[in-house]
Amino acid sequence: MNEGVEWALHSCLNLTWVDDGQAVTAAKLAAFYELPAAYLNKQLQALARAGILTSTSGPRGGFRLARRPEDITVMDVVAAIEGPEEAFRCEEILRQGPGGHEDVDYRTTCVISQSMRRAELAWRRELSRQTIADLKATVESRFPYTPDSTRSWFANLRT
Numbered sequence: 119m120n121e122g123v124e125w126a127l128h129s130c131l132n133l134t135w136v137d138d139g140q141a142v143t144a145a146k147l148a149a150f151y152e153l154p155a156a157y158l159n160k161q162l163q164a165l166a167r168a169g170i171l172t173s174t175s176g177p178r179g180g181f182r183l184a185r186r187p188e189d190i191t192v193m194d195v196v197a198a199i200e201g202p203e204e205a206f207r208c209e210e211i212l213r214q215g216p217g218g219h220e221d222v223d224y225r226t227t228c229v230i231s232q233s234m235r236r237a238e239l240a241w242r243r244e245l246s247r248q249t250i251a252d253l254k255a256t257v258e259s260r261f262p263y264t265p266d267s268t269r270s271w272f273a274n275l276r277t
Contacts, residue, residue, distance in 0.1 A: 141180030
């Protein structure tokens with residue numbers, strides 16, 4: 119998984135704490151963690167294409183959540199950044215090995231392929247159970263000052 123997933127998740131979480139209706143520029147979101155703005159902007163655009171964020175251009179433009187945090191799963195964000203492809207791709211190398219057969223679908227018969235598929239399905243199910251709202255609630259319970267300090271940081275940053 120590339121670093122863009124982490125950046126996208128933190129950006130979504132930070133957007134839950136800005137005042138309603140306020141958009142935050144990619145430059146401000148990037149500056150928060152000292153990330154390269156151009157690269158983060160690509161991740162934010164992917165989130166906008168997936169319907170997770172909305173993007174507004176102009177002097178008061180930027181990004182905001184397109185849906186309620188309760189309606190955005192961690193898996194939604196991962197899929198928006200990484201794409202829908204499976205993490206493990208069976209290349210069916212058993213076909214080239216001793217005793218391999220051209221007419222066998224090793225993706226369905228290979229023990230390793232089956233094991234990796236089960237693990238990926240469990241991982242996807244778990245990420246689909248967690249929402250941005252769940253992450254927000256956890257952060258707020260552990261670090262109650264975070265919403266106010268995040269809001270203040272964005273309000274006072276000049277970019």
